[in-house]
Amino acid sequence: MSGEREPEAGPRKEAAAAAVHEDAEAVPLVPELLISDLLRYGVVASLSLVTLGTLITYLRHPDYLVSSEALQRLTAPHPVPHGLRDVLTGALAARGQSFVMVGLLVMMAVPVLRVALSLLIFRQQRDTLYVAITTAVLGLLCLSFLLGAAEG
């Protein structure tokens, strides 16, 4: 639906006249399309993994369909796998909840990848100022994972 309106030649020239969009004319629309696709397919991949994991969970634990004691166990405060290694070993053992977790991790990775992609695009455009800004944002994102891990 959003793809219906392709920008016409007129408005594109006008946009290019504004100093900001000078770079965009050399590589028409490509950065926007790349980022848009990354976001879209990332979300779809993540949701598929989460759904698959949930199905596996209920196939492997038929008692979850009837027992209300199991819910107590599942929702009470409890340790959740929170290391990448724990999650991956769980997924390899075909544990449903680990699949869900991998899906959630893919979701968390989507914005990080988006920033990394922007970094490549700004580099290609030789925009040093924004390469610096984007690198700093990427650094802060990595820091959040590292600091969280150090704290936990």
Place this chain on the structure above:
Amino acid sequence: MTPFLFTLAVLCISLGAGLLGSLLGIGGGLILIPVLTLWLKVDIRYAVGASIISVIATSSGAAAAYVRDRMANMRVAMFLELATTAGALSGAFLSGLVGGRGVYFVFGAVMAYSALAMLRRMGAREEAPVPADALADRLGLHGSYWDEASGREVRYRVTRPVAGLGLMYVAGTVSGLLGIGSGALKVPAMDLAMRLPLKVSTATSNFMIGVTAAASAGVYFARGQIDPFIAGPVCVGVTLGAWLGSRHLMARVNSTWLRGLFVAVLLWVAWEMLHKGWVS
């Protein structure tokens, strides 16, 4: 209640929150967290962890369309993300310090504020010329967007980038602390302080929210606050709801009436959350 029924309940609630959120132009988190904690008795720390993931999902989904239409200003977004990620990091750590009770209080206060901000947005706003700003020029923040209604490219100028950074740090902190997108704080910062057109502010806010949320999600994940049993169905439900809302319902709903109703609900839930923080 069996785990299966619980999953179904969470899925339905998330679907509703995503739908309502997309109609009102706010994320689902603000609706979702109170319902999960007050009705389903989910521990607020897990509710926040689940919500932050759904925030990434809806933001990324919506941003995919906005970026394609060149409505989101990617340079403004990148510049402001410096402040929102730093804020999100502070907020996520702060939530470990203040504990569940403090989170209830801040949540109630932010909800009440969002309700009032929404009320104010229903009124008109004045148009004054945008003051020139050297830093905004240096950063090349100005841009243009295609206006469907008038059928032409609209150019705009941006001002006060430093004030924007400051406000975004606050928005990021709230987002990290509460596990919400805090678009209700981001849009006014861009719209009122930096003078971006409202449409561009909304699109850019959506674009930025994913990165802000990812910064907090990293901390929450490492801390074990993201429980797949709760976050899984929340993530799927909110995304589907938001998609349905934006694709199929948006045009058919009278938004003024809906906003009025929503402000009332927000104020009531804000009171509930404050009360819960008080007695717990």
